[in-house]
Amino acid sequence: MKRILGLLVLLPLAVMADPQFNNITEDDMKDITKGLGSNFTHNSMMGASKLGTVFGFQVGLTAAQTAVPKIDDIAERSGGDLPKVYNAGLMGAVGIPFGISFEAVMMPSYKAEGAKAEALSYAVKWNINDIVPVLPLNVALRGVYSTAELSFDQTIAASEAKVENKTTVSGLQLLISPMLPIIEPYAGVGFLTAKNKLSVSDTSGTIFDPSVTTGQSNTETVTGTQFLAGVEANLLLMKLGAEYSQAFGNSRYGIKLSFGF
Numbered sequence: 001m002k003r004i005l006g007l008l009v010l011l012p013l014a015v016m017a018d019p020q021f022n023n024i025t026e027d028d029m030k031d032i033t034k035g036l037g038s039n040f041t042h043n044s045m046m047g048a049s050k051l052g053t054v055f056g057f058q059v060g061l062t063a064a065q066t067a068v069p070k071i072d073d074i075a076e077r078s079g080g081d082l083p084k085v086y087n088a089g090l091m092g093a094v095g096i097p098f099g100i101s102f103e104a105v106m107m108p109s110y111k112a113e114g115a116k117a118e119a120l121s122y123a124v125k126w127n128i129n130d131i132v133p134v135l136p137l138n139v140a141l142r143g144v145y146s147t148a149e150l151s152f153d154q155t156i157a158a159s160e161a162k163v164e165n166k167t168t169v170s171g172l173q174l175l176i177s178p179m180l181p182i183i184e185p186y187a188g189v190g191f192l193t194a195k196n197k198l199s200v201s202d203t204s205g206t207i208f209d210p211s212v213t214t215g216q217s218n219t220e221t222v223t224g225t226q227f228l229a230g231v232e233a234n235l236l237l238m239k240l241g242a243e244y245s246q247a248f249g250n251s252r253y254g255i256k257l258s259f260g261f
Helices: 002-015 026-040 069-076
Strands: 056-067 084-096 100-112 115-127 137-156 159-178 183-200 217-235 238-247 250-260
Touching: 026 056, 026 069, 026 084, 026 137, 026 159, 026 183, 026 217, 026 238, 026 250, 056 238, 084 115, 084 250, 137 183, 159 217
Parallel strands: none
Antiparallel strands: 056 084, 056 250, 084 100, 100 115, 115 137, 137 159, 159 183, 183 217, 217 238, 238 250
């Protein structure tokens, strides 16, 4: 399973051309925060239903890609390229009584072509149907939190430097799905906050526009609404999932293969 996960992460990183960030403005910082925040928001690809009748668990793999055209524009100004960003992870979830479940998705640190990425996200979901029956629908609230780091090598002031980006995303989602036995389509809406810190290791130059900072790092925070829709197929112990998410003006598509009950 770890080898499969490595391929899911390394292949996108290997084909990612040299990103290159220069003269980053305040608007650029917002666009970078929105793009990476959308990509690294928690993505277990699970609907509103309870995980198990009383207890349940699920383990598997997830993979997603996010189109980030505004980040690509920033990279292209300096001759780079970054049209999409990716994430893939080992996911796990445990369900306990009262409709409560705990979720986690972990993308271990992987490197390729001078780029490095790693991420970790958590969620707590509460299916409210045991307390407030809303038949024939499942209704759930889910709190999400994620952290991610993305870095790449870049030449600045004729010397090699490392550009590092750290993203955190937190939020609350409302999920709804019909009560169906095998196929569970679901939809949701959420409110997210993304915080981003961009920095460069080289002290002889900077990647920022002077109007932002003359130093080597800057931080930006944005808030926004998330819309998501997906489907999970329960084939005995095997689960197949797919999800579309739109947040901060960026679209993400993901798939999942997992096992559990």
